[in-house]
Amino acid sequence: MDFCVENDYPSAQLRAEFAGLRQHFGIFMSDHISVKSGKYVIAFGTSEGKANYSGFDVAQIWTRDDTRLEVTTTDNAVVCIEVADRAQVTITASGAARVSVFLHGGTITKNATDKATIKVIDKSE
Numbered sequence: 001m002d003f004c005v006e007n008d009y010p011s012a013q014l015r016a017e018f019a020g021l022r023q024h025f026g027i028f029m030s031d032h033i034s035v036k037s038g039k040y041v042i043a044f045g046t047s048e049g050k051a052n053y054s055g056f057d058v059a060q061i062w063t064r065d066d067t068r069l070e071v072t073t074t075d076n077a078v079v080c081i082e083v084a085d086r087a088q089v090t091i092t093a094s095g096a097a098r099v100s101v102f103l104h105g106g107t108i109t110k111n112a113t114d115k116a117t118i119k120v121i122d123k124s125e
Contacts, residue, residue: 033069043067043087053077053097063087063106073097073116083108093118 026040033049041061048068057077067087075095087106093116101120110118
């Protein structure tokens, strides 16, 4: 991911060519995000939307640039989130869900109820 950001890869032309296909694989570059139980979510640019996880879902999410994402986890879902740059992530966890956040930049808002946990590891230092 660092290579992609540092080298503006893929180019705008290549991104346009694969529009629609990227989202199928969980890659969002200034796109609307609507994910349910997606194993991976990679969000760049001005992407904005929601990702929902429940049951025994396991997922990894990366957010960068000016992404705005709402992540909802319930039941026994386990989600790992990387937040960088100016990304804004809102996390709601309930049931026995577990969320780990690696904060390289950006901001998070979190709300955990029941036995759910949201662990934040600040890597920005």
